[in-house]
Amino acid sequence: MMVATLGDLSQSYSMRQRNVALREQLAQYSEELATGQVADVRQVLNGNYSYLTDIERKMDIIAGYSVATAEATHFTNGMQLAIGETSELSRDLSATLITAGTSALGAARSDIAGEARNALEAIVDRINTNVSGRFLFSGTATDQPPLPDAQVLLDAVRTAMAGAATPSDMMAAAQAWFDDPLGFATTVYQGTDDPLAPFALSSTDAVGLDLRATDPDIKRVLMLTAVSALAQDASFGLDVVQQTELFAITGQEMLSARDGVTSLGARIGFVEARIDAVATQNAAEQTSLSFAKAELLEIDPFEAATRLEDVQFNLESLYVITARNAQLSLVNFI
Secondary structure, X not given: OOOOOOOHHHHHHHHHHHHHHHHHHHHHHHHHHHHOEXXXXXXXXXXXXXXXXXXXXXXXXXXXXHXXXXXXXXXXXXXXXXXXXXXXXXXXHHHHHHHHXXXXXXXXXXXXXXXXXXXXXXXXXXXXXXXOOEEOOOOOOOOOOOOOOHHHHHHHHHHHOOOOOOHHHHHHHHHHHHHOOOOHHHHOOOOOOOOOOOEEOOOOOEEOOOOOOOOHHHHHHHHHHHHHHOOOOOOOOOOHHHHHHHHHHHHHXXXXXXXXXXXXXXXXXXHHHHHHHHHHHHHHHHHHHHHHHHHHHEOOHHHHHHHHHHHHHHHHHHHHHHHHHHOOOHHHHO
């Protein structure tokens, strides 16, 4: 009877092929057991990638929106901080001005005017806040601050009130200049009249916040602070009684102006809440998609462990056979 056998070279080549195949399976099953997902996606999906592609596309889109959401969060947080500190500065100044306007005692009027000047510098600094190089209250001109330094603003207000001889005249002239489109908005404000484009937070949600240094509530605080700082300016020649009257007027009006600034904070807070809500919604959708993807590609860990053990056993058996074949000798058969 004829018996078919393999030559030594053929047998060696066959065993090497088997070794490579088993090692590849060992690596694949080890990876699957470690990650909990299949290594050969094509085999699991039977070549139909449409569902997986749709999941991954949605996940990429949401990841892109997360960048816009983070940017909107930083932007509005910066606005809220600037407006909040402006409100606190106006509150402290209004208390000082009211005290000076209702009492003959207290700090010297030069000190009060100096405090108003310091407050103006601080408020201008807050309105010129920038986040990541983008100025918040300049409209679309985010590359430049909305206001020059406080001295430039004071000089402009002084010029606008030139010729005013009483506190009432000074207030009327300052108010007219701040309200005039050719006044504050043209000669001092350095931003644009165009609002920023809304932040796209999802495929269906976008939020916009049109808040610039030309907002009436911001302008009013700037006006009252600047007029208070000029109470002792020699060009107006106000006597002590008139200075006291001016402090009383600006102090009282500053109280209501602060209410307006507080309302701005509430507007920003509403937008912040909306951003948080959409961010939470996006995070929940991203998590849901991640679970769907994991469920699509997940493996049975017990089945994976069983396959891994089988491959390990087969590989060890192959090594044993290879070792025994290597020890074959004609002497053993004689």
